[in-house]
Amino acid sequence: MVFLYRKGVYLRITVLTLILIILAILSLFVGVADVTVADIINRDIDKISLIYVSRLPRTATLILAGIGMSVSGVIMQQMTQNKFVSPTTAGTLEAAKMGLLIFFIYTPAAGVTLKMLSAFLFTFLASIIFLTIVRKIKHRNVIFVPLVGLMFGGIIGSISTFFAVHLNIVQDSNAWMMGDFSAILQGRYELIYLTLPAILITYFYANKFTVIGMGEEFSKNLGLNYNHIMNIGLFCVSLTVSSVVITAGAIPFLGLIVPNVVSLIFGDNLKKTLPLISLSGAIFLLICDIFGRVAIYPYEVPIGVTVSIFGSIIFLFLLFWRKR
């Protein structure tokens, strides 16, 4: 019995991995410049370097951002015990933006490390504040918590806008947050690999994050150091969100939809569902990006737009399905 059950899980993972590989290969060959497999076999230097400099970084970023944002979403949902919390609905993205803004104001010439650090610190702080607010709320209504998060994000966003207006960089700061994978080139995307340690930590702590989702008293009874795991969660989420925002901009909805769809079908045992969440996140983002590249060829639809459109359709579907 146990074996059959496992087999089912492995089968799903295998199928999803295959889909991901096919989409990744497709992503390498879709774009304005025409590259075919034959070019690679014929060792066409220009075409191969195009793949190496642009397409490969883009595909890698898409996969890592897809995994990172979905995993961050599910971790935030576990930490707040609320299915509607995600980087979009908890002020996390706005905080990253503020971090970038502060960096831009004070040390625009400094390197990318400092930029990363600034975004990371702000997302980390904002997440701590949000969690503190959530803990203080007496009636943890399912809808109330994400509403508080949206308001919190609104406040952070308006402060950023205030400074941006004063410094005349509103357009710049909006452009940072516009999810866009078309500008990703070798040498400018490597920060995305910072999501890897965060994702790995999440895997090693899968059971602990499931227990966290059952609440503080539940965790304490099972001898879990609740605050310690919460801090690790905060660290992983902040690291992932800030590196994704810096490399590709904000990708809305992803952290909300993917974990919810997976949870609806396969439940909430992260040990079992984390691989599914990661793979689905990467697949979803790849599909959105490839669609954006071919929809108004030779131009591109920004990823934020495609994700929002597909995302809202799935989300509406999800809401109605839940009601049934």
Added chain:
Amino acid sequence: MIEVQEITKQYGDKVVLDKVGMQFNKGKITSLIGGNGAGKSTLLSVISRLLSQDGGVVLVDEKNISEYKSKMLARRLSILKQSNHVRLKITVRELVSFGRFPYSQEKLTKDDVEMVDRAIDILNLKDIENAYIDELSGGQKQRAYMAMVVAQDTEYILLDEPLNNLDMKHSVQTMKIMRKLADELGKTIIIVLHDINFASHYSDFIVALKNGKIIYHDTTENIIREDVLKDIFDINIKICEFDSKRICNYF
């Protein structure tokens, strides 16, 4: 053995526990009774380190619970609150498996799986082990949580009003399982109960709280007496003997 010494807990000006001290007998069922706000649940939460006290100490096997590593304490003492608020969609078997968390955090060993099987068996959950807990009835859910506590295999089991939301059949079932755990596996069980007849029927000892103080702590037969109960609950209770068990009529 669990021992509490001079436990004090205050919320603002309101004293909820006032220098409570006592020892709980090993291998027995001790019921905590008393009116609303008497401090029963607070005492249980303090003993199980879910709530920190303002003064006094809790000793588990002669060691202060604050000196235990959280994981080690979780192998000796488990607490089940009225916790039907877990919103996660996990199966009964997965929930019960989390009872083994204090022993093997990320991967279950063969022994762990055996313990989980045994717990599922004791609580009669075999036929619904793969059902999601959010699809279960209140009684089934309660049984699933208790199976988790059984799988946790602790010497001491603390339960906060486990009969809430249960119908008569499931209440009796629950208490019979508690009896079995105490008599056959030698577990020490501390349980907050509202229904005096369940306390009378199934517990070995009864502790009565009133206004944050322990006013009685004795064997069940010494507590289930008309004068004592009147003192505890401030209402007149008639007691009849039935099949050598005492039944309280307070209606």
